[in-house]
Amino acid sequence: MDTKHLGINSRLVHAGIVPDAYGSAVPPIYQTSTFAFESAQNGADRFAGAAAGYIYTRLGNPTIAALERAVADLEHGAAGIATSSGMGAVTVIYMALLGQGKHLVSTDSVYGPTRVMVEKHLSRFGVLYDHVDTSDLDQVRRVMRPETTMVFVETPSNPAMRVTDVAAVAEIAHQKGALLVVDNTFASPYLQTPLDLGADIVFHSVTKFINGHADVVGGIIVSKTIEIDRRLRPLMINLGPNMDPHQAFLVHRGLRTLSLRLERAQANAKRVAKWLEEHPKVASVAYVGLPSHPQHALAMRQMKGPGAMISFELKGGLEAGRVLMDNVRLATLAVSLGGVETLIQHPASMTHAGMSRDARLAAGITDGLVRYSVGIEDVEDLIADLGQALDKVKQ
Numbered sequence: 439m440d441t442k443h444l445g446i447n448s449r450l451v452h453a454g455i456v457p458d459a460y461g462s463a464v465p466p467i468y469q470t471s472t473f474a475f476e477s478a479q480n481g482a483d484r485f486a487g488a489a490a491g492y493i494y495t496r497l498g499n500p501t502i503a504a505l506e507r508a509v510a511d512l513e514h515g516a517a518g519i520a521t522s523s524g525m526g527a528v529t530v531i532y533m534a535l536l537g538q539g540k541h542l543v544s545t546d547s548v549y550g551p552t553r554v555m556v557e558k559h560l561s562r563f564g565v566l567y568d569h570v571d572t573s574d575l576d577q578v579r580r581v582m583r584p585e586t587t588m589v590f591v592e593t594p595s596n597p598a599m600r601v602t603d604v605a606a607v608a609e610i611a612h613q614k615g616a617l618l619v620v621d622n623t624f625a626s627p628y629l630q631t632p633l634d635l636g637a638d639i640v641f642h643s644v645t646k647f648i649n650g651h652a653d654v655v656g657g658i659i660v661s662k663t664i665e666i667d668r669r670l671r672p673l674m675i676n677l678g679p680n681m682d683p684h685q686a687f688l689v690h691r692g693l694r695t696l697s698l699r700l701e702r703a704q705a706n707a708k709r710v711a712k713w714l715e716e717h718p719k720v721a722s723v724a725y726v727g728l729p730s731h732p733q734h735a736l737a738m739r740q741m742k743g744p745g746a747m748i749s750f751e752l753k754g755g756l757e758a759g760r761v762l763m764d765n766v767r768l769a770t771l772a773v774s775l776g777g778v779e780t781l782i783q784h785p786a787s788m789t790h791a792g793m794s795r796d797a798r799l800a801a802g803i804t805d806g807l808v809r810y811s812v813g814i815e816d817v818e819d820l821i822a823d824l825g826q827a828l829d830k831v832k833q
């Protein structure tokens with residue numbers, strides 16, 4: 439179905455879905471590793487790109503392709519590449535576009551392993567990098583070099599909730615001939631479409647809001663142009679972090695209710711963030727929907743809503759945070775985010791433990807920071823749960 443003229447809710451439901459031989463209402467799971475050729479010549483033609491048709495699931499599969507078309511449509515891009523995980527997507531982007539002597543500029547508060555991937559692994563192959571606070575454009579300008587081929591930002595960033603001006607950074611990157619990549623995991627295409635703001639590539643850990651049910655790990659990359667997609671897809675195919683058809687089926691099913699889930703989680707998050715900000719044991723709350731957030735105005739300009747992720751720090755620091763995390767009953771103490779259930783975790787000792795303490799602090803990830811991914815439960819229950827846990831924290 440051509441969905442280009444439809445609204446976002448209609449596109450979430452219908453984008454990417456094409457009729458099959460049986461009139462299936464939802465994309466079926468083509469759980470096959472390989473596809474039969476009509477003849478030896480047809481096999482050769484498919485390999486040569488002279489005949490249409492699938493070959494082998496690592497190269498492409500109808501269930502995976504439906505999801506790729508859907509997310510590419512939602513992100514207003516030319517093509518999508520689904521991957522086995524969000525980190526699979528990061529690795530494909532890095533390896534396809536960086537190399538010996540090439541320089542990356544990236545957000546200092548990106549998801550820990552995204553940063554570790556360059557600092558510990560790709561640096562061994564001669565990749566150069568600078569991680570700076572990309573919400574400060576002067577810092578970005580200062581580290582750009584002739585060898586910079588990629589600027590990579592995460593906005594809002596995980597877990598510091600810093601917001602980068604995508605349009606402004608795109609201009610800086612393009613002036614130097616570099617591509618801009620945006621990790622759109624925290625916002626999802628429902629709240630933010632970075633390609634419209636000037637980015638060249640957008641990607642997601644679909645593990646989070648896009649799938650939304652905490653039962654799949656996966657990733658997806660969307661390129662603005664077919665030319666960029668053609669630089670990325672061969673790397674995915676040869677490296678091998680392809681998505682599996684069953685994984686794609688579940689993610690696509692989750693995607694179709696993204697707007698309903700996110701609207702409700704976001705409404706809950708607005709209430710919880712305000713409540714936390716007024717609580718006497720809370721030192722600070724980082725939620726882009728609060729007027730107290732330093733980039734609130736920018737976030738509201740480039741996003742359609744503030745989303746459902748909150749980070750906060752208690753006056754009692756790490757020890758108080760531990761008491762809180764050990765005493766919540768409704769929220770689950772677990773990493774990950776963006777599911778229907780509320781999750782709470784401690785970035786410094788969990789998701790961002792791979793970073794040095796100095797790098798963490800520079801990125802705004804203090805020892806006492808607690809991250810709260812708001813789900814779709816009744817907000818009164820969430821507030822009551824946080825309230826009883828905070829009662830156990832000594833002032």
Ligand SMILES: Cc1ncc(COP(=O)(O)O)c(C=O)c1O
Pocket residue numbers: 523524525526549552592596621623624642643644645655656657774
């Ligand atoms: C912002 C962000 N990007 C990327 C990733 C990596 O995704 P995955 O865990 O699906 O590999 C995560 C995971 O938490 C994330 O939060």
